[in-house]
Amino acid sequence: MEIWQIVGIALVVSVISVVLKQFRPEIALQLTILTGTIIFTLIIDKIKIIVDLLQNLADQANISSYYLIIVLKIVGVAYLAEFGADICRDAGENALATKIEIAAKVGVLVLAIPIIVAILESVMRLLP
């Protein structure tokens, strides 16, 4: 999907959403959610290319793919949380958005535990 198509979709939806918000705000919100979802679905193929490139580079550099997968998972969690929090904030639910962000931070921390442990172990090995 090319950039001008995505910009075109976003512009058209913005105009429709402004009109719709005046008398059907609930459907305008759903229209925004659907558009965000579809725009991300359109660019996911390109993200896959980037991820494959990263995995190839990691293989060539002999980095264990275990750590790379953890980083990828963290990126995925962060993206999904951002997506949900933005939608909640658009709908005026700031409290819910903050909770989603807290949950995402906890999830990222849990995913990062193996890396933290590895770093601590190497520090312990350096110390006499």
Add this chain to the structure above:
Amino acid sequence: MDFNMIMKLAGLGLLVGVIVIVLELTDRKDIAKLTVIAAVVVALYIVVQAVADLFSHVRSVFQIY
């Protein structure tokens, strides 16, 4: 397929808005409220399918299981 879904939802919103205005002008407020609820449910059905699709894509690309 993708853009059609957006246009379907926008058309649904505009159509229901007009229907509700007409129903309220002719003093059928209860039917107008039911129409709004039905429209929200139908829109939610479309949106939830798209969101589930997005989540499965994200899970497969970022390898979250």
